Amino acid sequence: MSGAAMTGGGAAGRLAGKTALVVGAAGVGNMGQVIARRFAAEGARVAVAGRNKEVLQALADELGGVALDCDFTRRDSIEAMVQGAADALGGLDIAVNATGWGLLKPFLETTDEELDRMYALQLRGPFQFVQALIPVMERRGGGSIIQISSATATIMFHDHAAYMATKAGTDHMIRTVANEFGHLGIRANSISPGVTETPMTAEAQAVPGLMEAFKKGYPLGRYGTSADIAAGCVFLASDECFMTGENLQVNGGLTLRGNPGKADIEASVAAAMAAGTGQ
Amino acid sequence: MTSTEAARKQGRLAGKTAIIVGASDERSMGFATARRFLAEGANVVIAARRKEATQALADRLGAVAVACDITSEEDLAALAQAALDRFGRLDAAINYAGIEVQSPILDVTADELRRSSDVHFVGATLFIKHMARAMAQGGSIVTASSLTVLAQAPGHSAYAGAKGGADVVVRVAANELGEKGIRVNSIAPGFTRSAMTEAYFGMEAVRRAFLKEMPLGRFPTVEDIAEVALWLASDEAFVTGQRIDVTAGQALRRVPLASEYA
Numbered sequence: 001m002s003g004a005a006m007t008g009g010g011a012a013g014r015l016a017g018k019t020a021l022v023v024g025a026a027g028v029g030n031m032g033q034v035i036a037r038r039f040a041a042e043g044a045r046v047a048v049a050g051r052n053k054e055v056l057q058a059l060a061d062e063l064g065g066v067a068l069d070c071d072f073t074r075r076d077s078i079e080a081m082v083q084g085a086a087d088a089l090g091g092l093d094i095a096v097n098a099t100g101w102g103l104l105k106p107f108l109e110t111t112d113e114e115l116d117r118m119y120a121l122q123l124r125g126p127f128q129f130v131q132a133l134i135p136v137m138e139r140r141g142g143g144s145i146i147q148i149s150s151a152t153a154t155i156m157f158h159d160h161a162a163y164m165a166t167k168a169g170t171d172h173m174i175r176t177v178a179n180e181f182g183h184l185g186i187r188a189n190s191i192s193p194g195v196t197e198t199p200m201t202a203e204a205q206a207v208p209g210l211m212e213a214f215k216k217g218y219p220l221g222r223y224g225t226s227a228d229i230a231a232g233c234v235f236l237a238s239d240e241c242f243m244t245g246e247n248l249q250v251n252g253g254l255t256l257r258g259n260p261g262k263a264d265i266e267a268s269v270a271a272a273m274a275a276g277t278g279q
Numbered sequence: 280m281t282s283t284e285a286a287r288k289q290g291r292l293a294g295k296t297a298i299i300v301g302a303s304d305e306r307s308m309g310f311a312t313a314r315r316f317l318a319e320g321a322n323v324v325i326a327a328r329r330k331e332a333t334q335a336l337a338d339r340l341g342a343v344a345v346a347c348d349i350t351s352e353e354d355l356a357a358l359a360q361a362a363l364d365r366f367g368r369l370d371a372a373i374n375y376a377g378i379e380v381q382s383p384i385l386d387v388t389a390d391e392l393r394r395s396s397d398v399h400f401v402g403a404t405l406f407i408k409h410m411a412r413a414m415a416q417g418g419s420i421v422t423a424s425s426l427t428v429l430a431q432a433p434g435h436s437a438y439a440g441a442k443g444g445a446d447v448v449v450r451v452a453a454n455e456l457g458e459k460g461i462r463v464n465s466i467a468p469g470f471t472r473s474a475m476t477e478a479y480f481g482m483e484a485v486r487r488a489f490l491k492e493m494p495l496g497r498f499p500t501v502e503d504i505a506e507v508a509l510w511l512a513s514d515e516a517f518v519t520g521q522r523i524d525v526t527a528g529q530a531l532r533r534v535p536l537a538s539e540y541a
Contacts, residue, residue, distance in 0.1 A: 179531045182494025219457025219519055228517035235510045242503035244495055244528040253462075253519035256454045 013043025024098035026050025034226035122166035142185020178245030194251030209272025290320025301375030303327030349402035417460025453520030469526030494528030
């Protein structure tokens with residue numbers, strides 16, 4: 001049974017006939033993988049890219065797609081990936097950047113090396129990725145570019161400045177792309193998750209009391225899943241979506257309340273530890 | 280299996296019941312949304328002040344019609360009850376009720392401010408209240424905002440002021456209603472051809488001035504708005520307290536000055 005037949009949304013799938021590239025899909029079970037699977041389930045042919053060829057190839061085999069190596073800190077690697085995906089799929093309609101580096105480091109202790117790496121991964125890389133995509137999508141007569149951003153590009157979180165600043169910069173880059181390339185039929189939007197159950201946050205999820213501290217910030221009573229983000233991507237990727245230059249907050253209302261402060265988190269963890277050890 | 284039967288089983292709103300207010304004209308966002316929702320398998324109740332026009336459209340669509348003045352709490356409570364009586368539940372509620380009010384700030388009257396406020400602020404807020412009360416299993420509430428809340432349009436103090444106030448209420452309501460599984464959002468359409476804006480679309484200079492400010496190179500349509508309402512009404516939007524702009528990218532640019540098309 002093809003992926004599209006499994007969606008239950010009808011025979012065709014909402015992305016039937018589309019081609020999609022998802023970057024940041026080289027971690028087992030990560031957000032990029034969930035997005036790629038959902039795209040395939042909606043009938044798209046997908047290329048998946050990232051740094052671990054073995055994991056990518058397994059996903060590509062599962063989805064009947066293409067796996068591409070990419071070092072997002074290098075222009076030549078990004079360009080080769082985009083070209084490789086376009087060649088393999090016969091053009092690109094949809095491109096998602098789901099890469100990220102969730103560095104937690106106090107502002108005053110953030111090193112020049114960390115800043116350089118963060119800039120390369122989270123601002124320069126996304127910028128160069130879009131530069132490579134525009135001519136490819138122009139030849140196709142349009143397309144949908146989706147940048148995975150973060151709620152923390154808008155709201156605060158401690159010890160996360162390098163990550164947050166580059167995500168905010170990328171959101172604004174996406175707006176300029178929407179403004180300058182809309183006439184080519186290219187739409188560009190970003191999606192801002194909150195805390196999401198992914199391998200990137202696995203360590204945090206394992207700390208007793210930590211996720212409980214976050215949960216209070218979510219009016220809908222739960223934090224997000226990669227499936228929530230993938231659903232937002234399908235919406236933005238489909239031809240029925242006439243939106244561009246938008247930053248979608250797909251985080252259950254987190255921006256209405258905000259993240260807990262450092263002291264709140266420490267107190268929540270301490271309480272959970274005490275309860276866990278019976279003290 | 281007909282497409283209707285298939286939609287009722289597998290559509291994106293299969294098993295859901297929706298109320299759509301502001302659907303008394305076939306060129307309206309309400310009508311386009313009702314048609315889209317029905318195609319995705321929802322039960323649909325459409326409402327507007329004009330009972331006969333609404334009933335005629337409901338008959339064409341296969342929807343239920345209810346007369347409703349959005350400024351009346353009694354009407355809103357009865358509208359929600361009508362959906363419950365007929366279909367046993369309420370999952371989605373969309374409010375497009377709107378009136379046109381334009382006056383330069385130097386001339387705007389208390390009457391104009393009150394008329395706009397009654398519909399766009401008081402009405403929108405009471406709509407959220409009564410729809411939420413009827414959503415026992417959670418749901419999604421959407422109210423129409425406007426590009427004019429984020430880009431300045433001349434003469435829109437009464438209109439944009441009230442719409443902007445409703446956007447604040449959307450955030451307050453989202454925060455309060457989240458624990459009941461109710462999501463509350465607004466959609467801000469750009470310059471969209473509809474029953475309300477038809478007169479402006481008749482003016483070539485206005486069309487040209489606005490189109491110049493739209494990166495995507497065409498006007499949003501009522502169908503574009505319906506598509507966003509569909510997404511927000513479905514179980515696929517983990518989104519609450521947001522204003523979703525559907526402006527062809529005009530939110531990135533500007534609203535032309537009156538002198539540019541006068």
